[in-house]
Every structure is written in C-alpha cells, then in structure tokens.
Amino acid sequence: MKTYKLAIAGGGSTYTPGIVRSLMDRLEDLPLSELRFYDIDGERQSKVVIAAKAVISEYTDRINIVETTDPQVAFDDVDFVFAQMRVGKYAMRELDEKIPLSHNVVGQETCGPGGLAYGLRTIFPMVELIDFVEKYAKPSCWIVNYSNPASIVAEGVRKLRPHARVINICDMPVATMRNMSAILGVEREELEVDYFGLNHFGWFTKVKVDGVDRLPELREHIYQYGLLTEDVSKIDYRHADSSWIKTFKNIKLIMDYFPDYIPNPYLQYYFFPDYIVETSNKEYTRANEVMDGREKSLFETVKNYEETGVLADEFHVGVHGIFIVDVTVSLAKNLAKRYLVMVENNGTIPNLPANAMVEVPCLITSKGPVPEYVGEIPYFHQAMIEQQLASEKILVEAITEGSYEKALQAFTLNKTFPSARVAKAVLDDLIEANKEYWPTLNKKYKEGVLI
Ligand SMILES: NC(=O)c1ccc[n+]([C@@H]2O[C@H](COP(=O)([O-])OP(=O)(O)OC[C@H]3O[C@@H](n4cnc5c(N)ncnc54)[C@H](O)[C@@H]3O)[C@@H](O)[C@H]2O)c1
Numbered sequence: 001m002k003t004y005k006l007a008i009a010g011g012g013s014t015y016t017p018g019i020v021r022s023l024m025d026r027l028e029d030l031p032l033s034e035l036r037f038y039d040i041d042g043e044r045q046s047k048v049v050i051a052a053k054a055v056i057s058e059y060t061d062r063i064n065i066v067e068t069t070d071p072q073v074a075f076d077d078v079d080f081v082f083a084q085m086r087v088g089k090y091a092m093r094e095l096d097e098k099i100p101l102s103h104n105v106v107g108q109e110t111c112g113p114g115g116l117a118y119g120l121r122t123i124f125p126m127v128e129l130i131d132f133v134e135k136y137a138k139p140s141c142w143i144v145n146y147s148n149p150a151s152i153v154a155e156g157v158r159k160l161r162p163h164a165r166v167i168n169i170c171d172m173p174v175a176t177m178r179n180m181s182a183i184l185g186v187e188r189e190e191l192e193v194d195y196f197g198l199n200h201f202g203w204f205t206k207v208k209v210d211g212v213d214r215l216p217e218l219r220e221h222i223y224q225y226g227l228l229t230e231d232v233s234k235i236d237y238r239h240a241d242s243s244w245i246k247t248f249k250n251i252k253l254i255m256d257y258f259p260d261y262i263p264n265p266y267l268q269y270y271f272f273p274d275y276i277v278e279t280s281n282k283e284y285t286r287a288n289e290v291m292d293g294r295e296k297s298l299f300e301t302v303k304n305y306e307e308t309g310v311l312a313d314e315f316h317v318g319v320h321g322i323f324i325v326d327v328t329v330s331l332a333k334n335l336a337k338r339y340l341v342m343v344e345n346n347g348t349i350p351n352l353p354a355n356a357m358v359e360v361p362c363l364i365t366s367k368g369p370v371p372e373y374v375g376e377i378p379y380f381h382q383a384m385i386e387q388q389l390a391s392e393k394i395l396v397e398a399i400t401e402g403s404y405e406k407a408l409q410a411f412t413l414n415k416t417f418p419s420a421r422v423a424k425a426v427l428d429d430l431i432e433a434n435k436e437y438w439p440t441l442n443k444k445y446k447e448g449v450l451i
C-alpha cells in the first residue's frame with residue numbers, strides 16, 4: 001500500500017486539530033506514514049500538537065509524528081505540505097482590522113487595507129516556504145495552501161515562483177455551498193455550482209442539483225432570510241458567532257441590489273464599505289472575537305487535557321478540514337474531482353487578463369488544477385474584478401520593488417477607500433505598525449519631485 005508523508009506548515013494554527021481529524025477520517029483514501037508539524041513558533045506549536053496527538057491516538061498508533069521548527073526536518077522527502085501560516089499572528093490581524101477602522105475604513109482580515117497589509121507581510125515568508133519545500137521535499141510534492149490573503153498570495157507566487165507546485169484554496173465557497181445545501185435540503189456533495197471571480201471576490205452563477213438550477217429557489221429564500229437556515233448552529237457551530245450570522249444575512253442586502261448571481265459573502269466589504277464601517281465595533285473586532293473564542297478555547301482544552309487526560313473539545317472537522325483533504329486526495333490519486341480553486345486564467349474567462357489568478361471550477365489532477373472554460377462574464381462583474389485585480393497586482397509589485405508609490409496606488413485602487421487622501425493616511429499608519437514585517441517601501445517622489 002502506498003503511504004504518504006505530509007507536513008503542516010503553521011502547525012500552531014487553531015485549525016490544526018480539526019485538519020488532523022479530517023486526515024484521520026480519510027486514512028483509507030490518504031494513508032499516512034508520517035505527519036510533520038512545522039512552525040516558527042515552537043512553543044505555540046508544541047501545545048497544539050498535544051491536541052493533534054490526542055486526536056490521532058483515537059485512530060492509530062502507526063503514524064510517525066514529528067514536531068519541529070527546522071525546515072529540513074519538516075520537509076525532507078515529504079509528498080504534501082499543507083500551508084496555513086498567519087504571518088504576525090492575531091496581534092497583527094487585530095491591527096489590520098483596527099487601524100483602517102480608526103479612519104472609518106473597512107477593517108477586515110483579507111479584504112480592503114487589512115488584506116493588503118496582511119499580503120505585504122506574507123509574500124516573502126510564502127516564497128521562503130516554497131524554497132524550503134523545493135530544496136528538501138520530493139520533486140512531486142504539492143503545497144496545498146490555505147494561508148491568507150489567498151488572492152494576493154496566489155498572485156505573489158505566480159509572479160515570484162511561477163513553476164512552484166502550489167495550489168491555493170479557500171473554504172468560503174464550500175462553506176457557502178454548505179448553507180445552500182441546508183436551505184435546499186440536500187447534501188453539499190449533490191450541488192454542482194458554476195462560479196467565477198477572484199478569491200473572496202466572486203459569484204455563484206448556477207447551483208445545480210441533478211442538473212436542475214436551483215439558484216432561483218435560493219434567491220427567494222435569500223430575499224427573506226439571507227443565506228441562513230432557521231437554526232444556524234445546525235449548519236456549523238463555528239458560524240454561530242454573531243459576525244458570521246451578520247455576514248450570511250448581508251447576502252440579502254447585496255442581492256436586493258444585484259439579484260442575478262449569489263455573491264461570495266466577502267463582497268459585502270466592497271459593495272457596502274460605508275455600512276460595514278457604521279456597523280463595526282472599532283474597539284472589538286473579529287480578531288478579538290477569535291482570540292477570546294477559538295484560540296482561547298483551544299489552549300484551554302490543551303491545558304485541561306494535560307491535567308485530566310480528557311479531551312474536552314472533539315475538534316469538529318467542518319468544511320475547512322474536509323475541503324483541504326478532498327483536494328489532496330484528488331491530487332494524490334489523480335481523481336480529477338471538480339472543486340473551486342485558484343488558477344491562472346489563461347483564457348478561462350476571456351474578458352479578464354490571461355495572467356489573473358482566478359477562482360473557478362477546476363478538475364484536480366495529479367498534474368494540478370485544470371480549469372473548466374467559463375466564458376465571457378458581464379461587464380459589471382468584469383469591471384469590479386479588474387479594479388480589485390489591479391489593486392492586488394500593483395500591491396505585489398510594491399512588495400517586489402519595495403515601492404511606496406505602488407503601495408499607495410494599490411490602496412487607492414481598492415474599492416473600500418473613499419479617496420487617495422484616506423488611502424495614504426491608512427497606509428502610513430500601517431507602515432508604522434508593520435515595521436517588523438513589511439519590506440521597506442522607498443519613496444521615489446517627494447511633493448511631486450523625484451528624490
Ligand atoms: N484560505 C482560506 O479559506 C482559509 C480559511 C481559514 C483559515 N485560513 C488561514 O489559515 C491560516 C491559519 O489561521 P489561524 O487562524 O489558525 O492562525 P493562527 O495564528 O492560529 O496560526 C498560524 C500559525 O502560523 C505560524 N506562522 C507564522 N509565520 C510562519 C512562517 N513563516 N512559517 C511557519 N509558520 C508560521 C504562527 O506561528 C501560527 O502558529 C491563516 O493564514 C488564515 O488566514 C485560510
């Protein structure tokens with residue numbers, strides 16, 4: 001029987017125990033001989049690995065478990081790497097959210113200035129990870145990447161390491177499909193969707209069950225309730241937090257204005273930035289909710305387990321864990337299963353640039369994702385995507401060239417900003433906050449004069 005060695009980069013992530021449970025649930029499809037945990041924060045990781053080991057012990061004692069901060073130990077001869085790094089951890093996420101909000105601009109982890117700031121922190125560590133993997137892992141190794149901001153990471157990787165075997169994925173479309181299937185009273189796996197866009201910036205154009213498009217029925221439901229069922233906790237307890245309920249309700253708001261397609265929930269930040277700011281708590285953002293919730297409870301569970309031997313949280317898998325393993329099984333076994341992932345456009349959407357990293361249905365083969373032809377998209381959606389794409393592409397240029405001017409252009413182009421003046425004020429505050437993480441951004445001009 002073929003077995004695999006898999007490494008998790010960002011082993012200290014709050015998602016690690018859930019992903020590990022998902023891997024254990026699927027050992028028949030993806031038999032593992034080794035599971036390696038790699039993180040730059042060994043102390044944090046060692047606590048999370050205690051929980052991961054407890055989960056593994058419920059299934060098997062035949063997997064060699066390695067915990068390390070040494071990239072060679074982590075990646076030597078591995079078949080797959082799951083990447084889930086949060087560069088700067090929650091402390092920096094909190095600033096990504098609160099600094100823009102202090103200027104009355106959307107404060108969000110992956111959208112608007114927060115996403116751009118997180119992108120500026122993440123590109124070089126991602127490239128470093130790719131280089132480690134290329135040096136130590138099997139040449140056939142795939143990196144399946146969840147690290148955010150996935151759209152900017154995908155563009156950075158396309159530009160800086162075009163031949164790297166990286167597949168960038170996001171669980172928001174499958175999470176949205178989970179809600180759709182609960183509303184329609186079918187299994188998520190029964191849905192076949194058509195979708196186009198960038199990551200966290202796309203639309204479902206068809207939601208088929210047995211070949212019949214059920215999007216009109218979902219539209220009727222959304223007009224009344226948003227993309228929620230009556231009992232949200234039955235969908236996924238992780239989405240019972242008030243901020244997620246608000247997000248899924250806001251799908252109604254978007255579709256009241258633009259009813260054709262079902263938007264990715266993250267589009268709320270671009271359609272209604274003013275409303276989002278008005279309804280945000282500037283002192284207590286999603287980062288605080290997560291630090292006081294998911295992160296706190298993980299470390300309390302570990303402490304409690306060490307003291308009592310009882311694992312209080314069973315680490316529910318959810319679509320997040322299921323999806324990354326689904327994609328990996330399809331890669332490993334060349335199953336050509338159809339999933340929404342990020343891929344270079346190359347004509348899939350003819351009226352978007354060939355070198356855009358788009359999120360579309362792809363067949364996942366052992367050679368990587370093969371996109372399904374989407375065709376031309378309406379001008380409205382094309383225009384919105386082009387603006388966001390330009391913001392993200394110019395940001396990556398700002399990173400590689402160390403250019404303040406390009407960073408300012410990227411911020412100004414982002415639809416979450418009301419003006420270049422506000423974009424500059426937010427950028428300048430974020431530079432100050434990110435001194436430890438961002439590449440130096442040099443200014444070529446001062447008051448219109450080249451310096
Ligand atoms: N793409 C998606 O749809 C999706 C879904 C969920 C989470 N995520 C992403 O998964 C990641 C983990 O999220 P979390 O909330 O569990 O964060 P977390 O802070 O709990 O964990 C991230 C870990 O990454 C480590 N890390 C930071 N820089 C690193 C580096 N250079 N090399 C190795 N490890 C490094 C940190 O030390 C930390 O232990 C984030 O990037 C998050 O945005 C993405």
Ligand SMILES: O=P(O)(O)OC[C@H]1O[C@H](O[C@H]2[C@H](O)[C@@H](O)[C@@H](O)O[C@@H]2CO)[C@H](O)[C@@H](O)[C@@H]1O
Binds near residue numbers: 238321
């Ligand atoms: O605010 P967080 O840290 O809870 O979530 C941010 C992430 O949100 C999306 O992922 C969700 C996913 O949609 C859901 O089904 C479940 O698996 O939880 C995830 C995290 O809550 C989004 O796709 C990610 O990119 C974000 O990082």
Ligand SMILES: [Mn+2]
Binds near residue numbers: 150169170171172200
């Ligand atoms: Mn995502």
